[in-house]
Amino acid sequence: MLDTSVTFNTSPNMQTLIESRDSVNRWLERYGVRFGVYKNGIFNEQFFPFDSIPRVIPRKDWDILEKGLVQRVKALNAFLWDIYHDKSIIKDGIVPEEFVYSSKGYMPECEGIDPVGKVYSHISGIDLVEGKDGNWFILEDNLRIPSGASYPMIAREITRKVSPTTFIDNSIADNRDYPEILKDMMDTMNAGRGINVILTPGRYNSAFFEHSYLAEKTGAVLAFPGDMTVEDDIVWYTGLYKEKVRVGAIYRRVSDEYLDPLAFEASSLLGVPNLFQAYKKGNVAVINGFGNGVADDKGIYYFVPKMVKYYLGEEPILHNAPTYLPYYKEDYDYILANIGKLVIKDVSEAGGYGVVFGRDLTPEKLEELKSLIVEQPRRWIAQEVIDFKDLEIIEGEEKVWRKADLRAFVVSGGSGDNGGVRVWKSGLTRFSRNPASFVVNSSQGGGFKDTWIMNV
Amino acid sequence: MQVFRYRFESRTDFSNPVKDHSFLLRSFPLEDARQTLLDSSLRIVPQPDSLSSGRDCWGSRIDYGFQAAAHDSFSYISEGTVEVAPYPIADESPSALFYMDSRMTVHDPAMACLSPKTDGTPFERALEISSRVKTEMSYTKNVTSAETTAAQAFRLRKGVCQDYAHIMISACRASGIPARYVCGMIPGEGETHAWVEVWSEGSWYGLDPTAGKVCDDRYIAIAKGRDAGDCPVVRGLFKGCSAQNTTTISSVEQSEQ
16 A cells, blocks of 8 residues: 555656646646636636646545445435335435425426336435545535536546556556446436437536537537437437437436426426426436436435435445534524534535535624524534545645545446446545635636545 | 316417427316316327327326427317316325425415414315405406416516416415415316315315305316416427417317216
């Protein structure tokens, strides 16, 4: 086992890699690796800066993470099936029914629908942080359209070219198999032997680079709104020469409410009309499935360890950050008494928005927040602030320490063992560039690093 | 129990031809404990390339399809015979969704004046809400749209049957009474109508806040849901640059049988 902090920073080929930061960033810029953000109605594309010091995860730590992630995602898929069918977890009193039905992500339209292979969350982006004590905690589950896999993919592609010996001399797990994992899953889920497509909302989407990159790498067709029609409950793709081909799997990067304007948001021009009916008949795999938002709701997060026990009969391997639900009397009292040291999250917000640290608020603002919690207890969760491990990054000429998290990508519905669940031996490590900030979401102006899973 | 001949007709004219037209209709009477379809047909002009049918998650019949070739109008006629029983409809436990605000019926504190002042069964309290809605509102066309929410219409104190129903649903749910939206037809000729079903002591009852009365066996339901957003009678998406004008007429008469 390599001692990461010492060996890497001093070995000559590590030095080459670290010094290559600027040239890697230039390559990324050339490839158009950007993400777009809407702010005040204006679309801005931002560069997502790469930091060349990798996050290194020793094999023994990864083995635990991998097992825990597989377990968690299996439980989440079982939960989604249960919620849209028997609802036994509600009947058995594990999850209160109002948490399910009042969740914005719950879709009554999905009741009784059997998605291909019973898989709802094909691609799960699970966000974790490593505590100072070396324990990993789950921050949130992203089961709708988790983005970000393309950044570490392309960064690795480039760093391998810039500093090839680094990857020869160190035993780093090869992460170039993500397209293969994705393609295997799409092929396995594919209904009616149609083609695989990646549906993008278009060039003004924040993750357009990723959509086109993944399509290229997996051999799927990059489809735009208007390229697909539904006839007799079958989805058809119309190509450049007006030829029509059947679609068997759609890796869609359009959210549920915009995906079928005849079934959901009528004003949407991003969807495929009557896609939902074809999905209902089982004639097409929709990746990820409809209605997943109910399982990655910040309020439901609290119950995920209970789901692991309930559905799998196992002890959860990975733990949540200590979380309190004002819905429960005991937690409610605790939150109001300790609000100053907690982080409060609005369950209806995403992307790092609606996250408030009690310690940053003035006494008046704290009282305001308290009254909001008293008014609408279901809308909030509170968590202990985890003192997570800082990672080294280069800022100008010096090395500084910044907060970072890790998004692990778990793919379900593939052909392999373990119920076809695979964890990609990589992930997106995001860091905050602001030394005082604990929020590392890319919408909030952070950067990213490569994540090395060691082979030994 | 009554038997009706119904005819539901809709025509959309496009100022310029449109193509690749996908559509989804709700045009059949619901088949449930209260309504039995004796015969029915649906004709669409022009004849679509594909036509499928199914049910939505609330049990309403849907017909949907696709028409590739350019066309400058789209019309359909759904007609048949339906046998309708009076309310109530027995139901052991209504879905939790009918207790909660839905997108178009989010409760507004301004509606507090609608809450019932007397005790009684949920049905009796809903009846009181219904008459309060009728008193507060004045029936006015063309001030609200299909997208208007309960709170917006209540601020105006004006609207049509859809708005009356939304406001009543919002007030019922705020008072703990499960309520759902119904879109349907009533005897005579005109546009579709909307009313409310409330759950009380093991059954659903129909209340019509626009007419200020309890629904009987002359109310023919087409679609039900949390609010009007779950019950659009026609939706379509096409390619083309065109203005469109849709007229929908339902006619219902008592059958001679």
